[in-house]
Amino acid sequence: SSELTQDSAVSVALGQTVRITCQGDSLRRYFASWYQQKPGQAPILLFYGRNNRPSGIPDRFSGSTSGKTASLTITGALAEDEADYYCNSRDSSATWVFGGGTKLTVL
Amino acid sequence: QVQLQESGPGLVNPSETLSLTCTVSGGSINSDYCSWIRQPPGKQLEWVGYISDSGSTNYNPSLKSRVTIWIDTSKNQFSLTLNSVTAADTAFYYCARMIINVPAKMGWFDPWGQGTLVTVSS
Helix, strand or coil: CCCCEECCEEEECCCCCEEEEEECHHHHCCCCEEEEECCCCCCEEEEECCCECCCCCCCCEEEEEECCEEEEEECCCCHHHCEEEEEEEECCCCCEEECCCEEEEEC | CCEEEEECCCEECCCCCEEEEEEEECCCCCCCEEEEEEECCCCCCEEEEEEECCCCEEECCCCCCCEEEEEECCCCEEEEEECCCCHHHCEEEEEEEEEEECCCCEEEEEEECCCEEEEECC
C-alpha cells in the first residue's frame, strides 16, 4: 500500500505564512484532504480536492498539489492554528491512508 | 447539520471482540460512505474502513482479517467489530461520514464523531 509522508513538526511565527507538505506517489492520481486536530478533540476537515474549503473554515487555509506533493498553506498564522495537521488520500489499491501528521507550533 | 456519535464499551479484554456503533443524527446516511478511523493515544490517525449505503465494504488491508463494518439504514446507524484484539488495538475510535467523488479524484471525511477511547486490557 501507499504511504503519505509528512514532516513531524513545523513552526511558524505569529502572522507569518507556513506550508505543511504531504508526499506520496498516490497524490499523482488522487487529491489529498487535510484535517486539523487540537488536543483532546476530533479532527476537522480543512480542505479537500483541487480547491475546496468547507463552509466555516477561514480562507487563510488553502491547499495545492504539484506532482506527488500536496500542500496546506496557512497565510497569516494565528495562535489558535497551533495543532496537528493530517493529510489523507486514496492509494493505488483503492484504500485510504493518512499521513503521519505534522505538529504545528506558532511562535 | 449532520452529527455522529460513537457508543460502546470502553474496556475490552484481550483476545475478545471490540464492538462500536455510530449513530447519525440531523440527516440520513443514505448515499454516503460510513467510515471508521482510529488513533492510538499520542499517535497518528489510521483509516479502518468504510461501508456504503448499499452495503459494500472496503477495509484497511492490515486489519481486513479481523474487522467487519455493517449498516442499518433504518436506524441511521453503522457498526464496527474488531476480533481478537490486543493492546495494540487500544485507541480512540472515530466514526465519520465519507464522501467519495471518483470523477474528481477526491474523497473526504466530514463530519467526525467526537471519538471514543477503547482500552484493551484484562
